[in-house]
Amino acid sequence: MKIGIPTTLIYFSYYPLWKTFFEELGFEVIASPKTSKEILDRGVAEAVNDACVPVKLFHGHVLALKDKVDYLFIPRMVSVTREATFCPKFLGLPDMIKHSLEGLPGIIDTRIDLKKGQFELFRVCREIGKKLGKGFWVVSGAYYKALRVQKKYQQLLLAKLRPQEALDYLSGKDRAANAPGRLENLPGQPESLSRGIISSGRSVPVNLAVVGYPYEVHDSFVSVNLLKHLEAMGVKVWTAEMVPPRELRRQAKKLPKTLFWHYSNLIIRAAFYYVEQPYIEGIIHLSAFGCGPDAMVDKLIELEAREKGPVPFMTVTIDEHSGEAGMQTRLEAFVDMVRMRRGAQ
Numbered sequence: 232m233k234i235g236i237p238t239t240l241i242y243f244s245y246y247p248l249w250k251t252f253f254e255e256l257g258f259e260v261i262a263s264p265k266t267s268k269e270i271l272d273r274g275v276a277e278a279v280n281d282a283c284v285p286v287k288l289f290h291g292h293v294l295a296l297k298d299k300v301d302y303l304f305i306p307r308m309v310s311v312t313r314e315a316t317f318c319p320k321f322l323g324l325p326d327m328i329k330h331s332l333e334g335l336p337g338i339i340d341t342r343i344d345l346k347k348g349q350f351e352l353f354r355v356c357r358e359i360g361k362k363l364g365k366g367f368w369v370v371s372g373a374y375y376k377a378l379r380v381q382k383k384y385q386q387l388l389l390a391k392l393r394p395q396e397a398l399d400y401l402s403g404k405d406r407a408a409n410a411p412g413r414l415e416n417l418p419g420q421p422e423s424l425s426r427g428i429i430s431s432g433r434s435v436p437v438n439l440a441v442v443g444y445p446y447e448v449h450d451s452f453v454s455v456n457l458l459k460h461l462e463a464m465g466v467k468v469w470t471a472e473m474v475p476p477r478e479l480r481r482q483a484k485k486l487p488k489t490l491f492w493h494y495s496n497l498i499i500r501a502a503f504y505y506v507e508q509p510y511i512e513g514i515i516h517l518s519a520f521g522c523g524p525d526a527m528v529d530k531l532i533e534l535e536a537r538e539k540g541p542v543p544f545m546t547v548t549i550d551e552h553s554g555e556a557g558m559q560t561r562l563e564a565f566v567d568m569v570r571m572r573r574g575a576q
């Protein structure tokens with residue numbers, strides 16, 4: 232039996248957990264291919280007009296999988312912490328898919344609402360296991376193994392691997408095929424410089440933070456290769472996944488109120504953290520056209536960057552028509568401005 236997992240939305244945060252869980256139950260897991268123009272176009276054609284780009288794209292990934300698998304895994308993501316829920320489009324995703332697309336295989340749309348208690352994830356796994364005909368002990372074993380792999384994945388992200396690199400590492404690809412893998416060449420601590428000033432006279436790379444939802448920042452098609460373009464310009468890129476959890480918790484106290492949405496809280500806290508770091512010389516917020524929460528998130532980051540820095544700040548909004556040339560021009564202008572600012576200082 233084959234279980235399909237679309238390679239977008241929660242894929243970048245929780246794929247190792249669910250892949251391990253289903254494999255330990257004895258199923259084959261198939262992830263949809265990497266995002267391409269064809270996948271995006273098919274999603275745009277089928278999704279409701281006013282959905283954001285990531286949700287339209289999700290439709291495309293489901294279409295790419297639907298004839299290859301026996302079940303699609305599209306959980307109803309409600310919460311993974313006690314403080315916030317996922318945005319409404321995540322909550323309605325299984326319904327949106329069922330009502331927009333035809334000829335779908337079975338859908339595992341279990342509700343994941345971890346704020347209900349510390350054993351809720353185990354209960355969710357039990358529910359999925361029952362649906363797939365697996366007993367208590369098999370599910371328990373799969374659950375504990377999946378937790379261990381997920382923990383390792385999160386450690387790799389904190390050690391500054393990108394999600395795809397961490398996934399390759401976990402699957403053994405990086406170690407086998409990519410010697411010396413990026414694991415050996417990861418950025419260590421940032422070079423010692425006060426914001427924008429090179430004290431030693433050596434050429435120090437520009438350090439920029441790129442914040443945005445993982446399914447935008449780490450999907451190179453959606454982000455129009457933003458990270459690659461920056462690195463080609465000699466920029467050292469810092470992302471939200473690299474911020475230690477204790478720092479995120481510390482930053483949470485800065486706002487009088489927690490936002491309603493899980494991913495929005497993460498990126499706002501990561502952005503606030505980077506505003507404080509003396510080595511960060513600019514912040515880029517990658518935002519999706521049609522994203523409701525981003526309207527608020529973007530303004531809050533901009534205000535923090537202006538008042539506490541000031542740190543140069545730019546918003547890049549992507550949609551289904553975003554092009555490589557436009558993206559590159561904007562990034563070059565921003566990086567040039569950061570370099571000129573450094574020179575002036």
Ligand code: SF4
Pocket residue numbers: 283284285286318319320321444494519521522523524525
């Ligand atoms: S947070 Fe924004 S981009 Fe993400 S699914 Fe919700 S509306 Fe779309």
